[in-house]
Amino acid sequence: MQDSITLYSYFRSSASHRVRIALHYKNIPFTYKAVHLLKDGGQQHQADFKKLNPQAQVPYLIHNGKGLGQSLAIIQYLDAIFPNKKLFTEDPYQRAKILQFCEVINSGIQPLQNLMVLKKLESQFNASIEQKNSWVTDWNHHYLASLEKYLNETAQDFCFGKTVTAADCFLAAHVQSTKRYNISLNSYPTIQRICENINRLDAFIKAAPENQPDFEK
Amino acid sequence: MQDSITLYSYFRSSASHRVRIALHYKNIPFTYKAVHLLKDGGQQHQADFKKLNPQAQVPYLIHNGKGLGQSLAIIQYLDAIFPNKKLFTEDPYQRAKILQFCEVINSGIQPLQNLMVLKKLESQFNASIEQKNSWVTDWNHHYLASLEKYLNETAQDFCFGKTVTAADCFLAAHVQSTKRYNISLNSYPTIQRICENINRLDAFIKAAPENQPDFEK
Numbered sequence: 001m002q003d004s005i006t007l008y009s010y011f012r013s014s015a016s017h018r019v020r021i022a023l024h025y026k027n028i029p030f031t032y033k034a035v036h037l038l039k040d041g042g043q044q045h046q047a048d049f050k051k052l053n054p055q056a057q058v059p060y061l062i063h064n065g066k067g068l069g070q071s072l073a074i075i076q077y078l079d080a081i082f083p084n085k086k087l088f089t090e091d092p093y094q095r096a097k098i099l100q101f102c103e104v105i106n107s108g109i110q111p112l113q114n115l116m117v118l119k120k121l122e123s124q125f126n127a128s129i130e131q132k133n134s135w136v137t138d139w140n141h142h143y144l145a146s147l148e149k150y151l152n153e154t155a156q157d158f159c160f161g162k163t164v165t166a167a168d169c170f171l172a173a174h175v176q177s178t179k180r181y182n183i184s185l186n187s188y189p190t191i192q193r194i195c196e197n198i199n200r201l202d203a204f205i206k207a208a209p210e211n212q213p214d215f216e217k
Numbered sequence: 218m219q220d221s222i223t224l225y226s227y228f229r230s231s232a233s234h235r236v237r238i239a240l241h242y243k244n245i246p247f248t249y250k251a252v253h254l255l256k257d258g259g260q261q262h263q264a265d266f267k268k269l270n271p272q273a274q275v276p277y278l279i280h281n282g283k284g285l286g287q288s289l290a291i292i293q294y295l296d297a298i299f300p301n302k303k304l305f306t307e308d309p310y311q312r313a314k315i316l317q318f319c320e321v322i323n324s325g326i327q328p329l330q331n332l333m334v335l336k337k338l339e340s341q342f343n344a345s346i347e348q349k350n351s352w353v354t355d356w357n358h359h360y361l362a363s364l365e366k367y368l369n370e371t372a373q374d375f376c377f378g379k380t381v382t383a384a385d386c387f388l389a390a391h392v393q394s395t396k397r398y399n400i401s402l403n404s405y406p407t408i409q410r411i412c413e414n415i416n417r418l419d420a421f422i423k424a425a426p427e428n429q430p431d432f433e434k
Contacts, residue, residue: 054363054366054367055363066310068310068313068314070316070317070320070321072324073313073314073316073320074313076316077309077310077312077313080309080312080313081309092294092298093283093285093294095293095294095297096285096290096291096293096294096297099287099289099290099293100285100287100290103287103289103290103324104272104287106320106323106324107287107320107324107327111325111328112328117329120355120356121342124351124352124355125342125344125348127342131341131342134341138341139337146271146272149271150271
């Protein structure tokens, strides 16, 4: 049976971006379904989509009829099912270090800058645009400094040595998101250098927000 | 060589709690080192600890001299190195569903209620205790409702069927944290039922905050 893969994504969603990179890196063909997180009060809240994913979030992947949410779970799943060009190494300690790095983004920075949280700051604390930007900027510098320290121990061409790993998927997508907030990367030379390397790769170009069918300026 | 394991933990840290459950569940002997997150301006910021873990967070595990942070990375690592009583199954899809569940807690609720974030709400928005409680309570209900829906599809005695998995480690630790905020679980009968089951198990009792050497009322 030929694999059938559908990805529910929003071009600007950083977590969707990670999964797009993984799919393109592994050369896995997939159908792209756009879910606009702002239009119509957020299409992720529509009944059809919530029937698929009660969490009402993208990315959401369907592989041969089996659904899965959460970018990290999706990427580990893809890595198990399509083991060409592994994104997590087999060595348990190295694998865990890659996961540790991904989690600094996945459970560290990203949850604090997602749309729902910024909306909540607005509704509960009447946060202005400037205050929201300052919230996002402060958290980014807090966590980017940790990422830079980790990378100084492990990076060569990419986050972990000379081969692309899941860490590069997470880093590329995150750094893309910092551009919206004009967050300076001047203090993070290793992050900058790695991003230059990965953003030259075909998979990373294909996965970029501006190359998605639902891209808007 | 006999394995040497040290866990840096704080009795009240929910992420540390998950790792303690995993260690006790697998009957892995370990040395407990307490890091008080409030005393002395936060012992996690002291130079000695930050040399170990630049992220200045617990849990932090050292296994035969090799250090690792992030609860999910630690638990997947322990599961690979000590494969007795697996917390993640081998089947890739089931494994990914367990991870998806853990991530709703790990990258969903928990980052929004951690100490650093509550402090930031205070410093940036002058949030009162009541406002911080309401922030935590609102996020909990948002995510607990998702967890309950997921569990209605997968739970039997435990989160995934009749065997303890990583999902139970994450759920037990999270539900423990809801007690501090008096969050009602009345709308989540499946979560309540599973917690009754898991909290009877020896490993979960040993890992509970009140049974740690650094416990304080």
